[in-house]
Amino acid sequence: MLRKFATLALALSFTLPALAATPVNVNTADAATIASSLDGVGPAKAKAIVAYRKAHGHFKSVDDLTKVKGIGQATLAHNRKDIRLGGGKK
Structure with missing residues (x-):
């Protein structure tokens, strides 16, 4: 049982950092990149960010x-x- 727990803990230690947000330039990134980079921002919100940027x-x-809905x-x-907002990751 302890061995299973240790294996699960090790697997989670590699998985959880991948789920964290990663830096993204919202002035240049496409919607897919924004959605995959920011927590709580899915495809619809990311598309709204890109649409707002294109309009304004x-x-x-x-x-x-x-200002983005x-x-x-x-x-x-x-x-x-x-x-x-400038420089850095797309």
């Missing part, structure tokens, strides 16, 4: 993302450290 231009601050303060607070 690049985001000047991370807080500008709250479906993106609130809680989503921003959870992902703020991983949201990029």
Whole structure:
């Protein structure tokens, strides 16, 4: 039993970091990249981010993302450290 638990714990230690958010430039990334990079942002919200960016231009601050329907303060607070506006990951 202990061996099964140790194996499960080891497997989770490799899996959980992959589920964490990864830095993404919301001014250049496509919807699929945004959705896969930010926690709580699925395909619909990611498409809304891209559509807003196309209609209004690049985001000047991370807080500008709250202008996108479906993106609130809680989503921003959870992902703020991983949201990029220039340079860095697409």
